[in-house]
Each structure stands twice: as C-alpha cells, then as structure tokens.
Amino acid sequence: xxxxxxxxxxxxxxxxxxxxxxxxxxxxxxxxxxxxxxxxxxxxxxxxxxxxxxxxxxxxxxxxxxxxxxxxxxxxxxxxxxxxxxxxxxxxxxxxxxxxxxxxxxxxxxxxxxxxxxxxxxxxxxxxxxxxxxxxxxxxxxxxxxxxxxxxxxxxxxxxxxxxxxxxxxxxxxxxxxxxxxxxxxxxxxxxxxxxxxxxxxxxxxxxxxxxxxxxxxxxxxxxxxxxxxxxxxxxxxxxxxxxxxxxxxxxxxxxxxxxxxxxxxxxxxxxxxxxxxxxxx
Numbered sequence: 001x002x003x004x005x006x007x008x009x010x011x012x013x014x015x016x017x018x019x020x021x022x023x024x025x026x027x028x029x030x031x032x033x034x035x036x037x038x039x040x041x042x043x044x045x046x047x048x049x050x051x052x053x054x055x056x057x058x059x060x061x062x063x064x065x066x067x068x069x070x071x072x073x074x075x076x077x078x079x080x081x082x083x084x085x086x087x088x089x090x091x092x093x094x095x096x097x098x099x100x101x102x103x104x105x106x107x108x109x110x111x112x113x114x115x116x117x118x119x120x121x122x123x124x125x126x127x128x129x130x131x132x133x134x135x136x137x138x139x140x141x142x143x144x145x146x147x148x149x150x151x152x153x154x155x156x157x158x159x160x161x162x163x164x165x166x167x168x169x170x171x172x173x174x175x176x177x178x179x180x181x182x183x184x185x186x187x188x189x190x191x192x193x194x195x196x197x198x199x200x201x202x203x204x205x206x207x208x209x210x211x212x213x214x215x216x217x218x219x220x221x222x223x224x225x226x227x228x229x230x231x232x233x234x235x236x237x238x239x240x241x242x243x244x245x246x247x248x249x250x251x252x253x254x255x256x257x258x259x260x261x262x263x264x265x266x267x268x269x270x271x272x273x274x275x276x277x278x279x280x281x282x
Contacts, residue, residue, distance in 0.1 A: 023229035027220020031270035033088025076155030083132035092118035138180035
C-alpha cells in the first residue's frame with residue numbers, strides 16, 4: 001500500500017472512531033528506544049557481556065547465574081533501564097496525545113510500564129504478561145505481587161563486581177523462597193487481584209463496543225504471542241462490518257483477506273508514523 005494514502009486512512013479512522021482498542025507489542029517499545037541489543041545493551045551490560053558473551057538483554061534474562069547475588073545484579077539493571085528510566089523517545093506520549101479525547105482501551109504484552117508513565121489512564125489498560133516493577137514468590141506459594149522500586153534502586157547503586165549485597169536478595173515474605181520477576185515465562189506466573197481486575201475491565205470494554213465504528217489499532221505486535229492481540233483483533237473486525245483494523249509494524253504489517261478491505265497497513269517506524277499523524281493535525 002502507498003504510505004501517504006494509508007497514513008491518511010489511519011488519521012481518518014482515528015478521527016471517526018466511536019472507540020479505539022489499542023494492542024501494543026514489543027515493537028512499540030522498540031520504537032520508543034528500548035532496544036535490547038546493540039549499543040544500548042553494550043553500554044549498560046558491558047561487564048556481563050565480557051564475562052558471559054551475552055548478545056542481548058532478552059536471552060541473557062534466561063541465563064542460570066551461579067549465585068542469586070549475580071542474578072539480581074543483572075536483573076536490577078535490566079529492570080531499572082527498562083522500567084524506571086525514561087524511554088529515549090516520547091513515543092508513548094505521542095500515542096496518548098494522538099488519542100486524546102477518544103474512548104480508548106489498551107492491551108499490551110509489554111512489561112515496561114510505559115503506558116502509565118506517559119499518562120495513559122490505568123483503568124483503561126491491561127498488562128497481560130506482567131510488569132518489570134513487580135516481584136512474586138518463585139514457587140509461588142500465594143497469588144500476590146510486590147513493588148520492587150526501593151530494593152531495585154539500592155541494588156543498582158550498591159552492586160559491585162556484578163553482585164548485589166546478599167542482604168538485598170529478595171525472598172518471599174510468606175515462605176522464604178527466592179522472589180522472581182512477575183513475568184509470564186512459565187506456569188508459575190502470578191495473576192494477582194490487580195491483573196484480574198484489569199482483565200475484567202478489558203472484557204467489559206470489548207463487550208460494550210462490539211458494534212459501531214471501532215478501530216482496532218495494533219502497534220508492533222509480532223508473531224510470538226499472536227493469540228493475545230493479533231488473532232482476536234482480526235476476529236473482532238470480521239464480526240463487525242463497521243470496524244477497522246490498523247496495523248503499524250515495521251516489517252510485519254499485514255491482514256488476512258477476509259478483512260483486507262477494512263484494514264490499514266503501515267510497514268513503517270511507529271514513532272515516525274505518530275509524528276506524521278500529529279503534524280497532520282496542525
């Protein structure tokens with residue numbers, strides 16, 4: 001599709017939508033500058049790279065470190081730079097401004113909290129895969145999560161030689177087992193009360209907007225977990241003849257033939273697309 005034409009169609013679809021459902025994947029955070037490899041990774045994790053030959057933050061997160069002190073030295077840096085530091089680009093803020101005044105809800109597989117940091121209302125947000133800012137029991141012995149900001153800050157400040165002080169290694173307040181990240185990596189992921197409340201709000205929003213001019217705006221969703229955002233969006237659009245599917249994803253923008261006539265596809269950088277859309281508003 002011709003870029004300018006699709007951009008104009010997306011602008012019109014946003015303007016005319018009765019409701020917007022945003023589905024955000026890793027590509028949105030990548031567009032905001034949260035790259036997991038290359039210069040940023042080398043600058044932040046040079047010592048770990050030199051010792052273990054890591055190639056990117058994502059795969060390094062699965063490494064079995066020899067001690068918990070070393071594991072949390074790595075993870076505290078990972079959390080800090082991808083959760084508590086500001087994004088290099090204001091991509092999420094641009095999305096908030098782009099949809100200002102619209103009835104909208106966002107579902108995301110990202111765990112970096114950037115929607116809320118940009119001012120997106122918490123009550124219109126569903127983080128399906130967890131949050132870098134939360135810990136849980138690794139067993140888990142109970143379904144609760146814990147804010148980690150204060151301890152992670154100390155870990156980053158006090159670590160030496162790729163180790164945090166032993167007294168900072170987190171343990172479960174109930175059973176004493178090691179704490180783990182609240183990330184959906186396996187069957188131990190904790191869906192706490194906040195997670196279930198957000199899931200219910202999302203379900204209610206979808207139910208309330210099954211008809212009318214609904215825009216399903218998919219941003220940077222790849223093929224790792226298509227059943228969470230991509231496939232449902234296609235089904236919702238197919239079921240509602242007034243709905244529109246829009247996909248902005250560098251290298252992966254496409255739609256099935258059943259909804260091709262109501263699909264807007266932009267194979268482009270998400271941040272650049274937001275800039276163009278905001279510029280078009282004068």
